[in-house]
Amino acid sequence: MEKELIEKLYLTANLTDKELGRLIENRTNEDFALLSERARQRCNEEYGNKVYMRGLIEFSSYCKNDCLYCGLRRSNKNAQRYRLSAEEIISCCETGYKLGFRTFVLQGGEDAFYSDDLFCEIIRSVKKKFPDAAVTLSLGERSHNSFKRLFEAGADRYLLRHETADSEHYGRLHPKELSLENRMSCLKSLKEIGYQTGCGFMVGSPYQTTDCIVKDLRFIKDFQPHMVGIGPFIPHKDTPFGEEKAGTLELTLFLLSIIRLLLPKVLLPATTALGTISPTGREQGIKAGANVVMPNLSPVGVRKKYAIYDNKICTGEEAAECLECLGRRVKTAGGELVVDRGDSKIPIK
Ligand code: 5AD
Ligand code: FES
Numbered sequence: 001m002e003k004e005l006i007e008k009l010y011l012t013a014n015l016t017d018k019e020l021g022r023l024i025e026n027r028t029n030e031d032f033a034l035l036s037e038r039a040r041q042r043c044n045e046e047y048g049n050k051v052y053m054r055g056l057i058e059f060s061s062y063c064k065n066d067c068l069y070c071g072l073r074r075s076n077k078n079a080q081r082y083r084l085s086a087e088e089i090i091s092c093c094e095t096g097y098k099l100g101f102r103t104f105v106l107q108g109g110e111d112a113f114y115s116d117d118l119f120c121e122i123i124r125s126v127k128k129k130f131p132d133a134a135v136t137l138s139l140g141e142r143s144h145n146s147f148k149r150l151f152e153a154g155a156d157r158y159l160l161r162h163e164t165a166d167s168e169h170y171g172r173l174h175p176k177e178l179s180l181e182n183r184m185s186c187l188k189s190l191k192e193i194g195y196q197t198g199c200g201f202m203v204g205s206p207y208q209t210t211d212c213i214v215k216d217l218r219f220i221k222d223f224q225p226h227m228v229g230i231g232p233f234i235p236h237k238d239t240p241f242g243e244e245k246a247g248t249l250e251l252t253l254f255l256l257s258i259i260r261l262l263l264p265k266v267l268l269p270a271t272t273a274l275g276t277i278s279p280t281g282r283e284q285g286i287k288a289g290a291n292v293v294m295p296n297l298s299p300v301g302v303r304k305k306y307a308i309y310d311n312k313i314c315t316g317e318e319a320a321e322c323l324e325c326l327g328r329r330v331k332t333a334g335g336e337l338v339v340d341r342g343d344s345k346i347p348i349k
Contacts (some may be wrong), residue, residue, distance in 0.1 A: 009261045010038040039257035039289030052342030053336040054103040055297035057097035058306040059084040063109025066175045071307045072109045078238045080305040096297045100310040100339040107138035120153035127154035134341045144189045158190045165219035166212040196344045198227030204247020205233040217276035224343035231273030234309035249278045253288040260289030265345040286333035295322045
């Protein structure tokens with residue numbers, strides 16, 4: 001058992017690359033039990049048992065990119081495409097605000113229909129209507145100038161998973177017009193502009209090795225993001241990776257705990273993908289050190305169309321039902337859902 005490594009990680013919030021690799025490769029159930037106990041302890045020291053909620057609004061299923069893993073990729077002719085209007089987005093926020101959400105996450109495929117002007121207008125209206133709520137964007141790669149305009153319009157946070165910190169691995173998951181270099185330069189821009197910034201990766205994506213994961217963890221430790229999103233890769237039948245194996249619950253939980261210990265103050269969601277590979281995945285994620293959940297606020301009529309991967313959960317329920325169910329789940333994991341913006345405790349720049 002790697003007890004010493006785990007205690008070192010807990011005490012120093014770091015390990016060498018070699019040690020991280022060893023911890024991951026040699027992991028046992030006993031290791032996971034201790035690691036997750038320490039991670040939960042660390043999270044409680046920073047945030048108590050509070051779990052922050054973010055209302056996810058999936059505003060567009062159009063995407064100009066062709067990532068090999070994603071069901072929204074442009075080559076997927078079976079994908080059902082939709083766009084929400086500014087009014088529909090605001091109406092989702094209204095529903096969410098009444099339910100206690102104080103963060104709205106606008107997430108969509110890379111869809112040129114939404115110009116900077118249109119996004120700025122949407123952000124301004126949301127902030128004007130709900131001045132005490134945070135707006136998080138998850139719109140993919142844009143120019144430095146575009147990120148800046150959206151920030152100046154009032155956006156507070158930006159999620160852009162780096163997907164993998166190994167450039168060769170990046171190349172096997174993406175078409176050639178996308179590069180890790182550009183991804184990283186976007187992340188740097190976002191932080192520099194002043195966004196609370198989130199990166200992250202999929203666990204168990206095709207061709208991922210322990211070495212790739214160690215690079216992801218090192219990048220996360222060095223970059224010091226405010227948020228980290230990780231979830232298992234789940235195949236989508238209409239993509240080139242449709243026959244690949246999904247990432248495991250067990251490794252995802254193990255990595256959530258490592259990330260909590262590497263970055264004690266990070267905001268770490270128990271993702272929908274985790275809830276999709278196991279009925280109690282999100283609860284287990286919270287027990288392993290996660291402190292954010294992101295229930296769906298999209299109109300029920302479009303939920304099934306935002307199909308990044310197969311069998312996604314929570315596509316049939318109204319926002320209120322989703323929240324109720326999630327509240328119960330968080331409670332069974334020992335957490336407490338709170339009405340709060342849930343800002344990062346990491347300094348902005
Ligand atoms: N399985 C799991 N996660 C996926 N994502 C995209 N496709 C899949 C999939 N098949 C993740 C990516 C992206 C985020 C919005 O969803 O990491 O950044
Ligand atoms: Fe959405 Fe349970 S969290 S139905």
